[in-house]
Amino acid sequence: MYNCLLVDDERLARSELKRLLKAHPQCIIAAEAQSGEEALQQLAHSKIDLVFLDIQMPGLTGLQLAEHIPPGTQFIFCTAFNSFALDAFELNAVDYLLKPIAPERLAKALQKLRPANADAAPHFLAEQHGILLKFGDSQRVVKLNEISRFESIGNHAAVYTPYGKSFIHSSLAKIEQKLDPALFFKASRADIVRISAISQIEPAIADGGLIAVLQDGQQVDVSRRQAQQLKQQFSAF
Structure with missing residues (x-):
């Protein structure tokens, strides 16, 4: 039902x-x-x-x-x-x-519907889960907690890691289903960032959104709709 x-x-x-x-x-x-x-x-x-x-x-x-x-x-x-x-x-x-x-x-x-309550207890990937990514001519297993950002690029997603940028054939929506929202934040329809990788939050002049500055210097646009939720991520009281 x-x-x-x-x-x-x-x-x-x-x-x-x-x-x-x-x-x-x-x-x-x-x-x-x-x-x-x-x-x-x-x-x-x-x-x-x-x-x-x-x-x-x-x-x-x-x-x-x-x-x-x-x-x-x-x-x-x-x-x-x-x-x-x-x-x-x-x-x-x-x-x-x-x-x-x-x-x-x-x-x-x-x-096409899943049974009601089938996802009551969603299974997210563990932080130590390894993902095989290609960098140039070599492949490397990168743990989820090493990834700072997923960016939607067409029908692929760019994956940002300490070893460089790689690509996987997956939509951002499918990736989001596997990520624990306590660890990753959907900044916009184009970006998901690891919360612990955010070092600074700045106002975006153009549209009332925010800019999340990551520890490696990347700047990620946060949509106006998501801006308040991001602030709440860092609110302790």
């Missing part, structure tokens, strides 16, 4: 989705929200297993909301626009449904 949250600024769209979900008794409509901000409140106070969310909404968009959905909570985008599909799957969406939603497409999307 999945406790579902429906997020769409259009009441008729939510009503249509509720009608379609009647054919799937495993989906229980636990809550509705007409904005991203309202959805965040529902996620904070209700047990939600699955979120259906629109993308184009006033205020917080569906893509922005997805970045704040708790780990283990699955989500499916329901939108009239197909231009955001790549962004959606980079955020690890279960599926991307185009409105008007066809019943058979909804059924296929629900077949």
Whole structure:
């Protein structure tokens, strides 16, 4: 059984989705929200297993909301626009449904769901876990606690280590699933940094975000949405 949250600024769209979900008794409509901000409140106070969310909404968009959905909570985008599909799957969406939603497409999307609570206790890589990386003509096993940063570059990710920069064929979303959020911080949609590698935080003049300066001198942009969370990482009281 999945406790579902429906997020769409259009009441008729939510009503249509509720009608379609009647054919799937495993989906229980636990809550509705007409904005991203309202959805965040529902996620904070209700047990939600699955979120259906629109993308184009006033205020917080569906893509922005997805970045704040708790780990283990699955989500499916329901939108009239197909231009955001790549962004959606980079955020690890279960599926991307185009409105008007066809019943058979909804059924296929629900077949992709993990069992509810399957990720209640996520398994993160240990700090001493070794990763085989290529540097020039040689390969080296680098421990996770030696990596200071993962940077998204197309369908690859750059890995920054004391031995130089290497590349792995993986999306940042897949990498994030394996990293303990107590040790690594998602600075933006393009970067994940090891928290203990941050030596300084500076304001970014342009967009109200921050710049995280790492111990090796790298400067990593922190999005405005993530800036407050980064400050909280270093707040003891």
